[in-house]
Amino acid sequence: MDRLLRAHIAAFAALATLAFSAGAQADELQARANALFKPIPAQAPALPGNQATAARVALGKALYFDRRLSKSQQISCNSCHSIGAGGADQQRTSIGHHWQRGVRNSPTTFNSAFNFVQFWDGRAKDLTEQAGGPMQNPVEMANTPAAVVATLKSIPGYLPRFKAAFPGEADPITFDNTTKAIAVFEATLTTPNAPFDKFLRGDANALTAAQKEGLRTFMDKGCIACHRGVNAGGEMYAKFGLVKAPGKEIRPDADKGRQAVSKSPDDAFVYKVPTLRNIVLTAPYFHSGKVRDLGEAVRIMGETQLGQALSDADVSSIVMFLGSLTGDQPKVSYPELPPSGPATPAPDYP
Amino acid sequence: MDRLLRAHIAAFAALATLAFSAGAQADELQARANALFKPIPAQAPALPGNQATAARVALGKALYFDRRLSKSQQISCNSCHSIGAGGADQQRTSIGHHWQRGVRNSPTTFNSAFNFVQFWDGRAKDLTEQAGGPMQNPVEMANTPAAVVATLKSIPGYLPRFKAAFPGEADPITFDNTTKAIAVFEATLTTPNAPFDKFLRGDANALTAAQKEGLRTFMDKGCIACHRGVNAGGEMYAKFGLVKAPGKEIRPDADKGRQAVSKSPDDAFVYKVPTLRNIVLTAPYFHSGKVRDLGEAVRIMGETQLGQALSDADVSSIVMFLGSLTGDQPKVSYPELPPSGPATPAPDYP
Numbered sequence: 001m002d003r004l005l006r007a008h009i010a011a012f013a014a015l016a017t018l019a020f021s022a023g024a025q026a027d028e029l030q031a032r033a034n035a036l037f038k039p040i041p042a043q044a045p046a047l048p049g050n051q052a053t054a055a056r057v058a059l060g061k062a063l064y065f066d067r068r069l070s071k072s073q074q075i076s077c078n079s080c081h082s083i084g085a086g087g088a089d090q091q092r093t094s095i096g097h098h099w100q101r102g103v104r105n106s107p108t109t110f111n112s113a114f115n116f117v118q119f120w121d122g123r124a125k126d127l128t129e130q131a132g133g134p135m136q137n138p139v140e141m142a143n144t145p146a147a148v149v150a151t152l153k154s155i156p157g158y159l160p161r162f163k164a165a166f167p168g169e170a171d172p173i174t175f176d177n178t179t180k181a182i183a184v185f186e187a188t189l190t191t192p193n194a195p196f197d198k199f200l201r202g203d204a205n206a207l208t209a210a211q212k213e214g215l216r217t218f219m220d221k222g223c224i225a226c227h228r229g230v231n232a233g234g235e236m237y238a239k240f241g242l243v244k245a246p247g248k249e250i251r252p253d254a255d256k257g258r259q260a261v262s263k264s265p266d267d268a269f270v271y272k273v274p275t276l277r278n279i280v281l282t283a284p285y286f287h288s289g290k291v292r293d294l295g296e297a298v299r300i301m302g303e304t305q306l307g308q309a310l311s312d313a314d315v316s317s318i319v320m321f322l323g324s325l326t327g328d329q330p331k332v333s334y335p336e337l338p339p340s341g342p343a344t345p346a347p348d349y350p
Numbered sequence: 351m352d353r354l355l356r357a358h359i360a361a362f363a364a365l366a367t368l369a370f371s372a373g374a375q376a377d378e379l380q381a382r383a384n385a386l387f388k389p390i391p392a393q394a395p396a397l398p399g400n401q402a403t404a405a406r407v408a409l410g411k412a413l414y415f416d417r418r419l420s421k422s423q424q425i426s427c428n429s430c431h432s433i434g435a436g437g438a439d440q441q442r443t444s445i446g447h448h449w450q451r452g453v454r455n456s457p458t459t460f461n462s463a464f465n466f467v468q469f470w471d472g473r474a475k476d477l478t479e480q481a482g483g484p485m486q487n488p489v490e491m492a493n494t495p496a497a498v499v500a501t502l503k504s505i506p507g508y509l510p511r512f513k514a515a516f517p518g519e520a521d522p523i524t525f526d527n528t529t530k531a532i533a534v535f536e537a538t539l540t541t542p543n544a545p546f547d548k549f550l551r552g553d554a555n556a557l558t559a560a561q562k563e564g565l566r567t568f569m570d571k572g573c574i575a576c577h578r579g580v581n582a583g584g585e586m587y588a589k590f591g592l593v594k595a596p597g598k599e600i601r602p603d604a605d606k607g608r609q610a611v612s613k614s615p616d617d618a619f620v621y622k623v624p625t626l627r628n629i630v631l632t633a634p635y636f637h638s639g640k641v642r643d644l645g646e647a648v649r650i651m652g653e654t655q656l657g658q659a660l661s662d663a664d665v666s667s668i669v670m671f672l673g674s675l676t677g678d679q680p681k682v683s684y685p686e687l688p689p690s691g692p693a694t695p696a697p698d699y700p
Contacts, residue, residue: 065434074445083684084415090690091697095424099449281689293692334433334682339631340440342643347441 026204029212032219038230039197040277040327044188045113050128052184055164060185062161062335063178068151070141072097073347077134077182081109083332086281087189092289097142103255105289110330111277113187115234120271120287121258122237127183132175145175151345152178157338191278191327199324207324214321217314222306231275232325239270240287243307246300250290257287278329279322295319376554379562382569388580389547390627390677394538395463400478402534405514410535412511412685413528418501420491422447423697427484427532431459433682436631437539442639447492453605455639460680461627463537465584470621470637472587473611477533482525495525501695502528507688541628541677549674557674564671567664572656581625582675589620590637593657596650600640607637628679629672645669 046052063069064077080094080102081087087108094102104120112118118130134140135148152158152173162172165181196215198206207215218224229235237258240251251269258270271287284290285297295315302310310318396402413419414427430444430452431437437458444452454470462468468480484490485498502508502523512522515531546565548556557565568574579585587608590601601619608620621637634640635647645665652660660668 062434067432067435067440072445073440082417082687084412084687085417086689090417090423095422283690292690292696329686332684334684336679337432337434339436340633340642346642 026212029216030199030202030204033196033215034200036219036224036228037196037200037232039200040111040114040190040192040194040230042192044190047113047127047184047187050180050184052187053165055161056166056181056184057188058335059161059165060181060183061332062337063182064185065335066337068155068340068344068347069135069143069148069178070097071143071147071348075141077109077131080106080134080140083189083330086110086278086329087112088282090283092284094140096140097138100139102137102139104287105284107274108278108282109186110189110191111231111234111275113190114229114231115272115275116236117272120274121261122272123261127186128176128179131179131182131186147345148178149173149175154341154343154345155338156341161338189330189332191329194277194327195324196321197327208320210317210320211324214317214319215324217317218321221302221308221310221314221318223301223318226273226305227276231277233273233275233277236273237267237270238273238305239268241269241304244304245269246304250286250288250300252288255287276322276325278326280326294322298322376562379566380549380552380554383546383565384550386569386574386578387546387550387582389550390461390464390540390542390544390580392542394540397463397477397534397537400530400534402537403515405511406516406531406534407538408685409511409515410531410533411682412687413532414535415685416687418505418690418694418697419485419493419498419528420447421493421497421698425491427459427481430456430484430490433539433680436460436628436679437462438632440633442634444490446490447488450489452487452489454637455634457624458628458632459536460539460541461581461584461625462539464540464579464581465622465625466586467622470624471608471611472622477536478526478529481529481532481536497695498528499523499525504691504693504695505688506691511688539680539682541679544627544677545674546671547677558670560667560670561674564667564669565674567667568671571652571658571660571664571668573651573668576623576655577626581627583623583625583627586623587617587620588623588655589618590654591619592655594654595619596654600636600638600650602638605637626672626675628676630676644672648672 044052050056067073067076067079069076075096080089080091080096082089087110089106091106093104094106096102107120112130113127118124118127119133124130124133132145135143136145152162158173162177163169166172166177169177195206195211218227226236226238227233240246240257245251256268258267258272259265261267279285280294283294284292285294286300291297291300298315298318299310302308302315394402400406417423417426417429419426425446430439430441430446432439437460439456441456443454444456446452457470462480463477468474468477469483474480474483482495485493486495502512508523512527512531513519516522516527519527545556545561568577576586576588577583590596590607595601606618608617609615611617629635630644633644634642635644636650641647641650648665648668649660652658652665
């Protein structure tokens with residue numbers, strides 16, 4: 001994998017040395033960008049086998065905000081993936097059950113349907129599988145599928161919502177349906193119409209001169225070896241420290257990334273390449289969440305992934321481009337959650 | 351024929367008497383209720399000296415959801431006063447800084463502008479004063495006014511919002527303006543058009559027969575000695591245990607209520623009478639949050655405040671009426687929070 005990535009980077013760097021005629025530069029930049037990136041589509045992406053009916057999306061939204069999915073009844077999906085904070089939580093690593101800290105920075109739910117796998121280490125193949133994880137993680141929501149289902153069944157207002165979302169099912173309140181509904185709501189959390197998307201669609205003035213310069217730097221330096229496609233990331237794995245290992249405070253030895261999933265020594269410190277969409281909204285950065293400054297994150301990437309000491313000017317330029325990746329944030333009305341019933345378990349707390 | 355006619359006439363006469371008496375009864379019930387209660391107004395109430403401009407309400411909404419007002423940057427107003435859960439948090443007592451438990455159940459922010467004072471013990475005279483409390487409470491948001499202001503000033507997106515909300519002020523990001531904006535947003539969180547409001551406004555069919563019976567029971571038993579006015583509560587103090595002390599598990603000895611504020615022995619176990627608006631959405635009940643069942647709460651009230659052992663039928667009847675106090679829940683779109691800046695303090699965590 002290392003060798004393949006390095007070859008990719010070399011190829012892109014070679015491409016970058018080619019000269020372009022001044023007159024064709026703008027067109028050329030758009031053409032180059034369009035060969036590497038795709039705009040966020042206006043329509044939410046469809047999830048295979050999980051129909052995004054209005055009833056199912058509405059149910060998923062309620063579940064996304066319902067803290068009763070956690071053992072303490074204090075933590076919801078929105079706790080760590082806040083709709084108001086770019087789909088993340090502004091924390092180094094998230095605060096979970098009984099104020100325990102998770103080990104990795106909360107990845108954004110926005111545009112997450114475009115990722116090729118889910119979680120930093122890709123241990124979930126899709127959003128539906130992902131949605132079941134945090135509910136069961138002892139340092140996150142600390143619950144069990146059986147307890148989640150029992151709680152949802154005890155809340156009288158949920159049965160009609162599940163029936164509408166999963167018509168024809170005799171017993172629709174299941175853990176699978178819970179994760180399906182959450183996933184289908186999450187798939188609606190896309191952020192189209194970023195300046196960069198408008199540029200890709202042909203509006204040459206959608207980016208400022210500095211952002212265009214930043215895009216060029218981003219491509220020329222080889223960032224696009226990993227950060228490309230609709231999500232400017234999210235379509236491959238890469239080792240954090242491909243060329244040079246980052247400091248241990250940023251890449252702690254204890255977290256071996258994908259290796260814990262695949263058991264392959266080749267996957268040590270390998271993570272899913274994160275999306276750069278809305279990146280200015282989702283500090284702090286990296287799986288460890290240890291870097292708060294976007295420029296510093298770019299500098300570290302240059303050093304660890306590309307073996308380059310990026311100049312301050314290059315870093316600033318790339319940061320300018322990254323600012324063009326902020327799209328329209330999802331418009332979400334706060335859902336009315338149905339009240340607990342007499343059989344609803346009490347929140348578990350000490 | 352005569353006999354048939356007579357029978358018809360007799361039947362009509364009986365029906366007319368019934369209808370008349372039912373009508374008279376409904377009118378009488380409405381008149382009694384209107385002498386004690388007022389409907390929630392369609393318009394949000396004005397706060398003296400705090401103009402509800404669109405810019406100020408929008409700023410207040412962002413602040414209400416912004417966790418960076420807390421020391422940990424994890425807890426917002428909405429954490430304990432959730433828009434999706436009737437303006438409260440479904441917890442016995444709220445979970446605050448480092449998972450510490452508060453001592454009292456989170457009161458709803460909905461319709462709170464109609465309360466004559468704020469907090470269970472009335473230690474804040476209005477919403478603006480109230481809003482400053484939880485930010486500074488060590489077991490809640492654990493912050494300081496100076497740190498709140500420093501954080502808000504470090505977030506570049508807030509300055510234009512404060513300028514728009516407080517035009518003409520040279521240095522608008524202050525703690526006072528922060529609490530003013532939050533208060534003016536909270537004042538919009540009203541829940542008009544409950545069935546009971548429609549009944550008060552003259553729609554005799556807005557309540558079911560059982561709810562009307564419950565309203566009658568509620569008035570006849572004397573609940574209206576304390577629970578009346580626009581909020582069916584919130585306009586006076588009362589001792590919890592006026593006639594008979596409740597069990598210590600429900601009224602712990604350590605919490606003396608208003609006495610801690612007034613220092614008067616007469617105020618031992620005295621609390622602001624809470625609103626009954628949306629009461630079915632805001633379990634658990636009482637300042638201790640120890641009672642989860644609304645019927646049980648009603649039974650305890652009968653015993654402790656009125657010295658009456660309410661029958662099961664009376665309890666059920668009153669609970670039916672309380673269900674008619676659920677109004678239109680506030681429609682709140684989730685705000686887009688401005689990202690932190692380079693000078694924004696890191697969240698404080700262990």
